[in-house]
Amino acid sequence: MTTLALSRRLPWLTPGLLAWIAFLAVLLAIGGVAAAEVLLKGLEVTNLTDAVPWGLWITIDLSAIALGAGAFTLSAVVYLFGLKRFQSVVRLAVFIGFIGYTTALLTLVMDIGRPDRFWHPWVYWNVHSVLWEITWCITIYLLILIVEFAPIIVDLRFFERWPRLRSLGHRIHVAAPALALAGLLISLLHQSSLGATYGILRSRPIWFKPSMPIMFVISAIAVGPAVAMATTFVVEWITGKRKIEHDLLRTLARFSGLGLLLYAYIKIWDLAAVSYYGRTPASDTALFILRGQTPYNFGFWVGEMILGIAVPVILFLVPRFNRSPFYLSVGGGLAMLGIVFNRWNVTVSGLVVPLAYSPGTLFQPTPQPYIPNLTEWGVVIGVVGYALAMLTLGIRFLPLFPKPAPE
Amino acid sequence: MTEKKARGKKKTRVVVRLTRRDFLTMAGTAAASVVAAQALTTGPLSPFSELRQSQVSGEHPADGAAGTKHWGMSIDLGRCIGCEYCTRACTAVNDVKADEPWNIVVQERTDNGRSFFFSRPCLHCQHAPCVEVCPVGATFVRDDGLVVMDYDRCIGCRYCEVACPYDARRFNWEERSDENTFAPTWGLTEIDRRPRGVVEKCTFCVHRIDAGLAEGLTPGVDLEATPACVNICPVGARVFGDLNDPASPVSEVLASHPTFRLRQELGTEPSVYYIPPDEGIPS
Numbered sequence: 001m002t003t004l005a006l007s008r009r010l011p012w013l014t015p016g017l018l019a020w021i022a023f024l025a026v027l028l029a030i031g032g033v034a035a036a037e038v039l040l041k042g043l044e045v046t047n048l049t050d051a052v053p054w055g056l057w058i059t060i061d062l063s064a065i066a067l068g069a070g071a072f073t074l075s076a077v078v079y080l081f082g083l084k085r086f087q088s089v090v091r092l093a094v095f096i097g098f099i100g101y102t103t104a105l106l107t108l109v110m111d112i113g114r115p116d117r118f119w120h121p122w123v124y125w126n127v128h129s130v131l132w133e134i135t136w137c138i139t140i141y142l143l144i145l146i147v148e149f150a151p152i153i154v155d156l157r158f159f160e161r162w163p164r165l166r167s168l169g170h171r172i173h174v175a176a177p178a179l180a181l182a183g184l185l186i187s188l189l190h191q192s193s194l195g196a197t198y199g200i201l202r203s204r205p206i207w208f209k210p211s212m213p214i215m216f217v218i219s220a221i222a223v224g225p226a227v228a229m230a231t232t233f234v235v236e237w238i239t240g241k242r243k244i245e246h247d248l249l250r251t252l253a254r255f256s257g258l259g260l261l262l263y264a265y266i267k268i269w270d271l272a273a274v275s276y277y278g279r280t281p282a283s284d285t286a287l288f289i290l291r292g293q294t295p296y297n298f299g300f301w302v303g304e305m306i307l308g309i310a311v312p313v314i315l316f317l318v319p320r321f322n323r324s325p326f327y328l329s330v331g332g333g334l335a336m337l338g339i340v341f342n343r344w345n346v347t348v349s350g351l352v353v354p355l356a357y358s359p360g361t362l363f364q365p366t367p368q369p370y371i372p373n374l375t376e377w378g379v380v381i382g383v384v385g386y387a388l389a390m391l392t393l394g395i396r397f398l399p400l401f402p403k404p405a406p407e
Numbered sequence: 408m409t410e411k412k413a414r415g416k417k418k419t420r421v422v423v424r425l426t427r428r429d430f431l432t433m434a435g436t437a438a439a440s441v442v443a444a445q446a447l448t449t450g451p452l453s454p455f456s457e458l459r460q461s462q463v464s465g466e467h468p469a470d471g472a473a474g475t476k477h478w479g480m481s482i483d484l485g486r487c488i489g490c491e492y493c494t495r496a497c498t499a500v501n502d503v504k505a506d507e508p509w510n511i512v513v514q515e516r517t518d519n520g521r522s523f524f525f526s527r528p529c530l531h532c533q534h535a536p537c538v539e540v541c542p543v544g545a546t547f548v549r550d551d552g553l554v555v556m557d558y559d560r561c562i563g564c565r566y567c568e569v570a571c572p573y574d575a576r577r578f579n580w581e582e583r584s585d586e587n588t589f590a591p592t593w594g595l596t597e598i599d600r601r602p603r604g605v606v607e608k609c610t611f612c613v614h615r616i617d618a619g620l621a622e623g624l625t626p627g628v629d630l631e632a633t634p635a636c637v638n639i640c641p642v643g644a645r646v647f648g649d650l651n652d653p654a655s656p657v658s659e660v661l662a663s664h665p666t667f668r669l670r671q672e673l674g675t676e677p678s679v680y681y682i683p684p685d686e687g688i689p690s
Contacts, residue, residue: 044580050574114604117562124545129542359667362522
């Protein structure tokens with residue numbers, strides 16, 4: 001009886017939640033220490049070099065943005081294609097998108113050499129730069145997400161004091177279909193441009209191919225909804241309350257499964273093109289070095305193809321597995337892991353093979369070393385902590401899920 | 408026409424109510440967007456107007472056009488003895504960090520196994536990949552062909568470093584406190600150290616060129632206006648000057664020697680020409 005009385009007084013502060021908050025605090029503290037070191041001493045404290053100037057953090061940026069793609073996919077499904085039954089999952093997807101994009105921006109600010117000049121791309125334009133376009137797209141898309149989310153925020157009890165703000169928040173939401181359209185276009189643009197960031201670089205034989213943007217955008221579209229699906233299942237498991245119809249979540253899983261199959265199809269064609277009929281001496285050499293001297297093959301086949309694509313596809317599509325929330329959550333987690341593996345492989349594999357520009361024959365390319373050090377991992381732990389903390393806060397304080405029907 | 412179609416469609420289940428007013432609004436919006444797009448991309452309002460036409464269209468600046476200069480360099484691989492004086496002078500004059508030199512010299516080998524020395528400044532490409540990718544326009548091709556950095560604008564994203572096919576760019580990983588041991592033996596420091604967190608690279612000693620031209624000197628001929636690496640080369644392997652001027656030292660060298668440029672197939676149009684060693688280079 002006493003526990004019941006306690007839980008009535010503090011209905012939400014369970015020991016489990018306390019432990020979770022403590023865990024998040026530790027993650028954020030680690031991140032804070034690492035970030036302070038980077039900001040005070042500069043990027044010297046990382047293992048990045050002039051040969052491998054991009055590494056773990058760029059991987060996290062790319063992954064976070066790709067995993068936030070559920071926001072635009074599901075918004076488009078509901079507001080543009082009119083499949084209203086997915087309405088109940090859009091809020092969560094948009095919120096996850098918001099977390100993904102802000103996570104990416106946080107990591108980016110750590111990664112650039114001059115965080116104090118983060119605003120320069122908005123003021124100084126270079127319209128030829130993919131990175132400039134991505135910066136603009138991400139900024140605009142973040143604004144779109146905020147506007148899409150405005151009615152949920154202003155419905156909080158906190159905003160009772162400003163009824164005008166509340167009605168404004170609701171009026172903005174009338175524009176949801178237009179925003180979904182703009183969001184769809186902008187998302188398709190920057191999700192693919194992230195691949196183009198690598199794909200346009202003629203001097204890097206591993207990267208320079210037209211399939212790069214397509215693989216990026218398709219993998220993002222495929223995995224984005226699975227993130228929302230898996231998150232819902234995990235939240236249901238923790239809170240013990242059914243949040244969203246499982247039929248709907250199963251449909252999302254099936255969509256992701258089919259998306260991953262499409263992704264696998266394009267990936268295999270890409271592999272065939274790069275290693276067989278479209279190969280160049282340069283890309284051959286680069287792949288030879290990668291396969292012989294780095295764990296590239298393992299990352300590609302085990303991380304991307306098996307764990308990231310094959311297993312989730314089976315779990316998402318085979319009826320025996322996709323009835324179980326457990327298997328669907330595992331599938332979602334593995335698909336996310338596959339995205340991270342892929343972005344890591346793309347980023348690092350293109351850089352560890354050194355540039356060949358010298359006219360002589362003495363120069364034998366050897367892979368450049370890059371293993372992220374503790375500081376880099378610390379920052380990553382911190383941003384993961386931020387993402388989890390935001391998710392916790394959102395689930396606790398925001399009406400992310402539709403009100404459960406009276407039993 | 409459109410209205411008729413719209414009225415016809417009213418009978419079907421998909422109802423499109425398009426009034427004349429709507430149609431005119433849409434037509435007006437479309438026309439206005441076209442005009443706005445024109446004005447914003449090519450007109451005076453355009454933020455792109457300051458970009459060089461050659462960067463946009465891929466055209467070459469007309470060689471020998473009146474008044475335009477194009478600074479370039481030739482490096483004779485057969486003459487180079489690998490003394491690394493160019494690296495040292497560059498490091499001293501530009502106050503470069505010793506272990507991240509702008510100018511590199513490496514030993515190389517021809518097909519026949521005969522060794523030669525290969526050195527590389529920034530190649531000052533006319534279609535520079537680094538310039539194309541910079542998200543803030545912090546690096547750009549000047550009208551005289553030099554690819555330079557605006558250290559006050561660079562955000563340190565290092566995309567240019569990733570994009571450069573020649574590994575010519577270096578990032579300032581930390582606030583520098585090292586002592587430049589090459590100065591004053593190999594030259595006096597002439598420019599400030601770059602701040603932490605920006606990318607830097609060889610500038611062809613742009614400070615000398617600009618100051619020299621203001622005093623009426625000729626870069627490539629007068630030492631004060633010529634890059635430090637060219638001045639110090641004990642065997643005259645490096646020659647500098649205006650590629651658009653047929654009488655300049657570099658043009659004379661180019662006219663009398665076979666030359667090649669690094670990775671020409673990338674279409675980057677470097678301003679540095681190499682004279683192969685006598686045995687030729689591997690194809």
